[in-house]
Amino acid sequence: MPSIFIKGQEYSYSEEQIINFSEGLIGLPNLRRAVLVPLPDCEPFFWLASMNDEKYRFVVVNPHEIFPDYNPSEFVILNEYETKFLVIVKVSSDWQKTTINLRAPILINAKSKRGVQMVLAESPYRLTETLPNN
Amino acid sequence: MLVLSRRKGEKIVIGNEIFIEVLSVSGEGVRLGITAPSETSIHRHEIFVEIQEANHNAEMVLNEIEHTSLEQLSAHIRISKKQ
Numbered sequence: 383m384p385s386i387f388i389k390g391q392e393y394s395y396s397e398e399q400i401i402n403f404s405e406g407l408i409g410l411p412n413l414r415r416a417v418l419v420p421l422p423d424c425e426p427f428f429w430l431a432s433m434n435d436e437k438y439r440f441v442v443v444n445p446h447e448i449f450p451d452y453n454p455s456e457f458v459i460l461n462e463y464e465t466k467f468l469v470i471v472k473v474s475s476d477w478q479k480t481t482i483n484l485r486a487p488i489l490i491n492a493k494s495k496r497g498v499q500m501v502l503a504e505s506p507y508r509l510t511e512t513l514p515n516n
Numbered sequence: 517m518l519v520l521s522r523r524k525g526e527k528i529v530i531g532n533e534i535f536i537e538v539l540s541v542s543g544e545g546v547r548l549g550i551t552a553p554s555e556t557s558i559h560r561h562e563i564f565v566e567i568q569e570a571n572h573n574a575e576m577v578l579n580e581i582e583h584t585s586l587e588q589l590s591a592h593i594r595i596s597k598k599q
Binding site for chain 2: 389404405407408409410421423424425426427438439440441447448470471472473474475476477478480483485486498499500501503509510513514515
């Protein structure tokens with residue numbers, strides 16, 4: 383099984399965990415291939431880590447785990463089925479100050495494993511949404 | 517930077533598949549019509565920059581984050597889900 387180092391720790395992954403971003407993430411055109419691995423002891427969070435040289439890594443989460451009413455499909459036309467959303471988490475060392483980017487979610491085609499980061503420019507969703515009940 | 521002058525109704529082409537038409541001009545404002553393949557993302561520049569910065573910040577901040585912060589965050593999410 384192949385493996386990747388993220389923040390000094392080794393994670394093994396399988397082919398199904400690789401996501402291809404044909405355009406990269408917004409402002410990160412080189413992030414073409416990334417691997418999605420669960421963060422150990424930190425359910426429901428995942429690492430999304432670049433497989434390219436630069437070794438970019440993000441903490442991501444299925445938005446519905448935290449915001450059950452989050453519904454980006456109201457603001458974007460989805461022409462592919464079997465898609466799932468991930469959102470990027472900006473972790474703070476004071477965890478209560480963590481924010482989540484609901485405005486620019488990552489959309490992944492579950493079948494083809496192609497991903498794209500989109501902007502819900504016409505939506506009220508915020509770039510730095512705070513945690514609920516805070 | 518390439519600079520082109522265009523009038524209302526005229527277009528420019530980028531590559532083979534991206535067409536930008538000047539729909540109307542009024543004062544300092546211009547309305548553009550853009551035709552591009554569906555997989556091409558198109559953003560207003562200020563929004564692009566805003567998301568780019570958010571991506572960089574979310575990534576950079578991880579340099580200083582200990583695993584315990586992530587565990588605390590995760591515990592909080594699991595507790596609030598149960599309620």
